[in-house]
Amino acid sequence: MRVELAVSHNTPKMEEDINLSDSELVFHVRNALKLSIQGECDSYNQLVEVIRHNQKLGPEEVALLVTCLKALSGAVSCINLVHHENLINAIFGMCLWNYRTDVMDALVELILSLAASSGKYVNLCLDMLVGNFVPPPYFNTMLNEPRALTRKSQVLDCVHSTLKDIADMVPLSPMILEEKITERMPKPPMNLDPVAMVMYVENMLRLENGDLGPLVGRMMLVAIVDFLVSLDEQIPWDDIPEDDFTKGIFDMELGEFEGVGDDVEHDSDEMKESWIQKYLGGNKFAMKLDNLLVLIFDHLKLCCESGRLTQVFEILLQSFQKTVLPIYKSRFTQFVMFYACSLDPENCGKKFATMLLDVFMNTVHPENRMSAVAYLASYLSRAKFVSASSVATMLGSLVDWCSDYCKNQDGGINPKVHKVFYAGCQAIMYVLCFRMRSMVLIPRLKLQLQLLNIGEILRHPLSPLKVCLPLIVEEFFHVVSEAQLFTFPEMQKADGSLESELSRAFGGVEGLDMFFPFDPCLLKKSDSFIRPNYVYWSMVKSTPDDDEEEDDSDDDVDEAWGDEGIDMVDRGGRSFENHAFDDGFDRSFDAMSITPKESLLHKFVAKHSRMQMPSKIRPSTSPESL
């Protein structure tokens, strides 16, 4: 094997017009390196100049560069970290994105040789490779071109195969790789380049799914979740005027616009867009988070198809419990869990719900427990893929816990002391608002519900009905009276308020009384993944028309929850008191509207009265409630 050096006019003439074998070339380079230590630096400097170039290279210069890199691979034992600092800087300053595959291959061969030759270079090599996860800024504008996509594929293939090769040679290198990746990860709120950020996470997911997955996959997922949370926290809901929150209401869920009459549909889409635009449109973090979520959803889908979802989900679950659950104000990151559960409801879905229930019932920190039960309630209510029987089982556990709690208490209302209990009661009511209508259609579950001690809990002197959010209590009354499962003599007409002093007291400064983590996802792209498995309030809410068109409404329920073996229709009519309640409810909604009276939204509300579950948005808690 021989290499013929082609020397151009404007390149340093290190080896002129001579033919050298590979080993001779290595010998020359070694010699140059050794001589430089003794003070004879001419050849060494020429070598450095070849590697460190500032202009675009011609074919001959490229050939010389490749030759030098290959020769250096054979001379790594002569490279001295102190004496050859310039050469080392030149090598590690090279960017794979700037070269064709021949240079790329020669460079990574050298990197691999350096990493394997001495522990001193491992850090530098890994750092350089991680640095090549993202292209140089000039490349971002061309990323949609086929040529750039090919280059992207070549570079990233090269980077990942080299990382694997280094791990084979240096078994502990994945530990350092994890550190390098987390170190180089962009940190909000710095100005993040969206393309680079997505590509960086793409690489992390590729590592997770690749040969190094068993070694670094866990850390990659954890770091990604942490990153999502940090982006999530940067979305400044405080930009929304305070007045909007004191009124505190979104008049309708964004999802409710789906499926209404054609004449409204177009306008409603505009309305939805305008709401998203108003609150998130100008927010660069929201858009970035949206793109990242889509990337992760695709990855989870891939994991599901390759049978790795359970393994990945375990890591996500632990990460969720450690990072997301305790912050009480994550708005979007939790949809990673929702989507993963939707891919495997039987396994992942149940694990998620069981973990939340376990945190609520068996841990110490009160805020964590309240957060967990809020997640559980929101999940059971919104996840279309959770069967009614699973909901009934979870509800049974919640009710039993609340019932046991009541038995040990003989005092009266105290929102602060009993906040965990009130959070549990609110969760029970919230879930029933969404699921009772479908559950009572199944005789077994209806019986199961009747046997629960819900009435006893709600009538206890701790008075959860007075402490929990009034709007949830009101809607609960409505659903209960419709199903005729329980009776509450103290059912009162609504005053239309969203919160009360007592609810605020049990929610604390974290606002956990208003925390509904799986409210509709306001991120447009991510929502397209969530939507097929998501239950909007309009899908389960009965309307006055239901009483007249019962058949149609039953179809709606079937559609919302899928085929869950519903074999009996047994739904009671509504009492006079409830109609009276409805009127108040409607009025309260009008009163709470933040939308101009003549707006399209207002017309829509007027047209479809009682279509809305009380929904709201508040900066510190949730993008939308109920």
Place this chain on the structure above:
Amino acid sequence: MEALKVANANLVVRVHPSKSRKVTEAVLAELSSLLFKFNETFDGVVLAYDPNNWSSAARILPGVHPYLNVGLSAKLLLFSPKPNMLIEGEVIKVCQQSIHLIVLGFSSAVIMEEDLRDEFKYKFKDGKEVFISQQQKKHRIENGAVLRFAVKSFDEEILHISGSLEPAHTGNVQWLEKNLEKWSQVESSKGRRSD
């Protein structure tokens, strides 16, 4: 193999108050954090631990965070390679300028061309890279072989060993085990003749 030793250590593990319900788990997690890292106190890399003699009287340290002080003694298996020690590793790559090995599955090692005895010559045979002894043709160093080599230096951060095949009795372990006795006799008789 040299460089492996067992040490009896008396340890005190400080357990965070949040772990007070699961002290055993917390102590074991703390011990696990020592694994595969060079520890100056033990002068080696902790490869395994076997805790025993747990103190039943953990102390609560006064202060803002009342950590629990749990005393225990443990047997530690340490990997502590020093220059000139003979250790063994599996060859994972052979190239003209170097031989790369993995020692005990976690530590990387490299033997550079200049640290090989002159008898070993690089060959590219049947699509495989191999070093073959010119004196003993069956003494070969190729991928998958287990080598006994001398330690030149040890990078404590990345646990990377620089090795040498200069000393006698180093090379392919399989060949050495079979032929060492015979080879030694030949070498010593050569020595006597030369005297």
